[in-house]
Amino acid sequence: MSELQIVVCGGIVPDPLQTLAPQMGPTGPALKNEMMLPAVLDPWAWHSLNEAANLAKKNPGSKVTLVSLGPKAKLQQVMMTMAQKVPFELVALDGPASGFTESAEVAALLAEAIEGIPGLDKSKLLVFGGWESASRGAGTTMQVVGEILGIADQFLAVDQIDVQADGSFKVYERVEGGKHQVSVCAGAPAVLGWATGNLPEPPNNPQIGMMNMRTIMPSLQKAKPTQVKSEGLKFASVEQPQQRRDTKIVKDMPADQIAAEIVEWIRK
Amino acid sequence: MSKVLVLLHSEQDGSLAKSGLEAVGAAKSLAEGLGGSLVVGVFGGEIASAANAVAGCGAEKILGVAGADFAASRYATDAAAAEAIAKAAGADYIVAPGTMRMNRVLAGVAYRLGGRVDSHVTGLAVEGGAPVVNRWYYRQRMMGRVQRDVRPWVIAIDPGAFAPLTGTEGTASIENVAVALADGSKRTSVEGIVAPAADAQTIRPDADLLFVAGAGWTKKQADGQSHVKEAEETILGFVKGAGASLGSSKSLVDQSGEGEAVLSFLTHLNQVGQTGATPRHPKGLASCCHGEEPHAVGWRFITERRAINLDANCGWAQGKADVLYVADAFAVMKKVNELLTS
Ligand SMILES: Cc1cc2nc3c(=O)[nH]c(=O)nc-3n(C[C@H](O)[C@H](O)[C@H](O)COP(=O)(O)OP(=O)(O)OC[C@H]3O[C@@H](n4cnc5c(N)ncnc54)[C@H](O)[C@@H]3O)c2cc1C
Numbered sequence: 001m002s003e004l005q006i007v008v009c010g011g012i013v014p015d016p017l018q019t020l021a022p023q024m025g026p027t028g029p030a031l032k033n034e035m036m037l038p039a040v041l042d043p044w045a046w047h048s049l050n051e052a053a054n055l056a057k058k059n060p061g062s063k064v065t066l067v068s069l070g071p072k073a074k075l076q077q078v079m080m081t082m083a084q085k086v087p088f089e090l091v092a093l094d095g096p097a098s099g100f101t102e103s104a105e106v107a108a109l110l111a112e113a114i115e116g117i118p119g120l121d122k123s124k125l126l127v128f129g130g131w132e133s134a135s136r137g138a139g140t141t142m143q144v145v146g147e148i149l150g151i152a153d154q155f156l157a158v159d160q161i162d163v164q165a166d167g168s169f170k171v172y173e174r175v176e177g178g179k180h181q182v183s184v185c186a187g188a189p190a191v192l193g194w195a196t197g198n199l200p201e202p203p204n205n206p207q208i209g210m211m212n213m214r215t216i217m218p219s220l221q222k223a224k225p226t227q228v229k230s231e232g233l234k235f236a237s238v239e240q241p242q243q244r245r246d247t248k249i250v251k252d253m254p255a256d257q258i259a260a261e262i263v264e265w266i267r268k
Numbered sequence: 269m270s271k272v273l274v275l276l277h278s279e280q281d282g283s284l285a286k287s288g289l290e291a292v293g294a295a296k297s298l299a300e301g302l303g304g305s306l307v308v309g310v311f312g313g314e315i316a317s318a319a320n321a322v323a324g325c326g327a328e329k330i331l332g333v334a335g336a337d338f339a340a341s342r343y344a345t346d347a348a349a350a351e352a353i354a355k356a357a358g359a360d361y362i363v364a365p366g367t368m369r370m371n372r373v374l375a376g377v378a379y380r381l382g383g384r385v386d387s388h389v390t391g392l393a394v395e396g397g398a399p400v401v402n403r404w405y406y407r408q409r410m411m412g413r414v415q416r417d418v419r420p421w422v423i424a425i426d427p428g429a430f431a432p433l434t435g436t437e438g439t440a441s442i443e444n445v446a447v448a449l450a451d452g453s454k455r456t457s458v459e460g461i462v463a464p465a466a467d468a469q470t471i472r473p474d475a476d477l478l479f480v481a482g483a484g485w486t487k488k489q490a491d492g493q494s495h496v497k498e499a500e501e502t503i504l505g506f507v508k509g510a511g512a513s514l515g516s517s518k519s520l521v522d523q524s525g526e527g528e529a530v531l532s533f534l535t536h537l538n539q540v541g542q543t544g545a546t547p548r549h550p551k552g553l554a555s556c557c558h559g560e561e562p563h564a565v566g567w568r569f570i571t572e573r574r575a576i577n578l579d580a581n582c583g584w585a586q587g588k589a590d591v592l593y594v595a596d597a598f599a600v601m602k603k604v605n606e607l608l609t610s
Pocket residue numbers: 016017043481482483484485487489516517518519520539540541542543544545555556557558559560561562563566576577578579582595596597598
């Protein structure tokens with residue numbers, strides 16, 4: 001089995017059950033009441049953290065580090081929950097979590113933080129993250145992290161990784177039409193942007209929580225303040241779409257009649 | 269004068285996908301709007317027929333990278349090919365189809381060129397002499413109109429968002445661009461594509477109709493029982509009969525991880541919504557699905573929407589569907605299947 005250093009890049013996003021509205025500020029768009037909205041770890045990044053922990057468990061001696069950029073207070077709130085789930089160490093960067101910031105600048109900050117991880121050994125390094133975020137939704141951050149770190153084996157929308165005893169691994173990436181492309185990579189270093197993966201949600205584990213918090217709290221305290229200037233990026237506007245449709249609610253119509261109406265509509 | 273490069277990849281059979289023709293259409297109108305010129309760049313295993321498909325698009329030249337090293341979709345070699353073409357073109361704007369293959373490399377390529385990238389672009393216009401792109405933020409919850417000062421500006425357009433340019437077939441003369449592959453570019457080998465068995469293949473991006481199944485299909489019904497087998501038959505029968513693409517809510521696909529009754533043919537790839545897909549289809553029919561916001565944001569690009577739910581107060585009733593049938597989906601869909609086969 002291979003000893004791996006798995007670094008997971010994972011941002012935080014507003015809880016998807018919240019209503020979101022944009023607002024223009026002096027430095028560009030932001031979410032209304034952003035600091036008031038409850039936050040969660042970005043869902044695809046969470047899948048990648050879960051997969052990282054699973055892979056580390058299967059490869060004894062491996063370590064998982066989560067690198068996260070977000071407002072310190074929000075990061076703390078999210079980490080309290082995440083700490084209960086799977087074992088990891090945290091490198092926190094204090095800065096914006098907004099979807100309106102420039103991904104290349106965010107990537108540069110993440111790459112710098114990864115380079116700064118004590119004892120980093122690129123020959124064992126797998127950089128994980130979500131393939132897209134629930135904020136910017138672009139899928140353009142991980143590649144740049146890889147480029148800056150000099151990693152040319154990159155995979156996007158990954159649902160599965162099978163690491164072999166010699167350190168090589170097979171990876172399943174989503175492609176169009178509900179299919180997967182299967183590749184074999186000679187081994188670390190590599191970048192994997194995860195889709196959903198196949199793991200179930202782990203239950204909360206207070207023991208893992210206690211262990212995690214010992215390193216997470218100090219890491220939050222020394223979170224490095226950062227800035228994302230989004231240079232050269234301008235928003236002409238940010239708007240919510242006209243969401244409401246005039247829903248026609250059809251009640252008390254027999255199933256036969258509804259079926260006929262649906263078939264007619266499909267064939268139209 | 270602005271220069272626009274439309275960057276394309278050929279398919280495994282050497283052809284150009286429809287999404288490629290859409291990118292050519294978008295790039296051409298951008299070049300026209302800017303009063304600039306257009307260059308085509310293609311990479312892949314075989315590129316002749318892809319280049320021929322756009323030979324008459326009005327491009328100044330057609331640049332190409334071809335060969336066995338570029339046949340498969342692999343980051344190291346695709347990025348090197350795209351970078352070489354972009355450098356040879358010296359373009360200010362690079363428009364590309366947002367296929368999975370392109371999306372994997374474009375951000376890295378933009379970085380190498382000292383440029384910036386916008387992905388999932390759904391609109392592109394020129395205003396006051398400068399391009400503006402439309403793209404969604406927060407998983408299709410708000411639309412931003414974005415401008416940039418940095419060049420080159422790489423613009424990946426969402427497949428299906430632009431009209432394809434047609435009638436441009438001809439015989440292309442391709443200028444080959446040399447690519448020096450760095451050591452280690454072939455540490456990854458692509459083995460192939462795995463697809464579900466033909467009869468379990470339920471995701472059809474080109475279908476006219478998206479049929480979404482929700483967790484209600486596996487829940488206890490009025491008789492106090494769940495009817496999973498019947499649900500499977502009804503759903504698959506419909507998807508087959510109507511040639512529809514099958515989507516799912518998160519709750520339904522998550523059930524396999526929770527040890528509950530599941531519909532055997534559904535995976536996370538079917539999931540529509542916040543943490544699933546945002547497919548593009550002219551029509552969508554939701555069944556036994558509550559239409560909560562994290563699900564319904566995945567319907568942004570579904571034009572006509574109908575839903576069947578027992579609950580008249582479900583999310584679809586709140587302005588998310590055009591028509592909500594308050595009815596038992598088992599009864600309705602069985603009848604629909606009968607009508608489709610009769
Ligand atoms: C971080 C996060 C991300 C999320 N991402 C997504 C996502 O990407 N996609 C997604 O779908 N959800 C997502 N969700 C979950 C979402 O909020 C809902 O929980 C989910 O969509 C509910 O699924 P459902 O409607 O299938 O199930 P339920 O809420 O259980 O609804 C079942 C429905 O079936 C109806 N029903 C039952 N029997 C019948 C019958 N015989 N005929 C007609 N109707 C019937 C019921 O009336 C009910 O409305 C996310 C949530 C979070 C917190």
